[in-house]
Amino acid sequence: MKAEDLSVLQIDALRELGSIGAGHAATALSQMLNHAVDITVPEIKLVPVSDVPMVFGGPETLVGAVYTRLLGDVSGGMLFIAPRAAMLALIDLLRNREPGTTKSMNADEEALATHAASILTAAYLSAISRMADLSLLPSAPAFAFDMMGAILEVATMDIGMKADTAILVLTSFVDERAVVDAVLFYLPDPDSLDIILGRLGIV
Numbered sequence: 001m002k003a004e005d006l007s008v009l010q011i012d013a014l015r016e017l018g019s020i021g022a023g024h025a026a027t028a029l030s031q032m033l034n035h036a037v038d039i040t041v042p043e044i045k046l047v048p049v050s051d052v053p054m055v056f057g058g059p060e061t062l063v064g065a066v067y068t069r070l071l072g073d074v075s076g077g078m079l080f081i082a083p084r085a086a087m088l089a090l091i092d093l094l095r096n097r098e099p100g101t102t103k104s105m106n107a108d109e110e111a112l113a114t115h116a117a118s119i120l121t122a123a124y125l126s127a128i129s130r131m132a133d134l135s136l137l138p139s140a141p142a143f144a145f146d147m148m149g150a151i152l153e154v155a156t157m158d159i160g161m162k163a164d165t166a167i168l169v170l171t172s173f174v175d176e177r178a179v180v181d182a183v184l185f186y187l188p189d190p191d192s193l194d195i196i197l198g199r200l201g202i203v
Helices: 008-033 049-056 084-095 107-132 148-159 190-200
Strands: 038-048 062-072 076-083 136-138 142-147 165-174 179-188
Touching: 008 038, 008 107, 008 165, 008 190, 038 049, 049 148, 049 165, 049 179, 062 084, 062 107, 062 148, 076 084, 076 107, 076 148, 084 107, 084 179, 107 136, 107 142, 107 165, 107 179, 107 190, 142 148, 179 190
Parallel strands: none
Antiparallel strands: 038 165, 062 076, 062 136, 062 142, 076 179, 165 179
């Protein structure tokens, strides 16, 4: 099955998985940072891979991204992406700083953003693993600050993309001072999507 062929029921199931994963990720982040950070999943969208850069304004848009390849019973990749301003705002939120404090990212802050994205990705994959009874493991994450088009090209080449549609899990990081929007892209191949939905009983 291709992602663009998903029914409303199947999209709702993926949204539920995203919400469960976000809840676990928020708990883990809050414990790690010692201050409350909430993560919401307001929407799931299907977008042609070729149109993914337009989600952020075009292929030349500068973004921060964390890429993880999927290992185990299914294949594909996960991309956590936020435009430059949102990525800087995320660092402020994670550091418990006033919004607008961070103007650029050093190595420690890149590592912090990578860790936060990894927690979200791992929680999402854990939700899928438990509900679908699958073994899903993330590879070591890789951080990049580059143009959206370049990041997507590297990711799709790495996983040998066969699918032409990406599943976008829109996420918001929230504390009492700020809301930071980002996107978690799931780039599945058609066979992997069939396996997940089949295990959930909603083929």
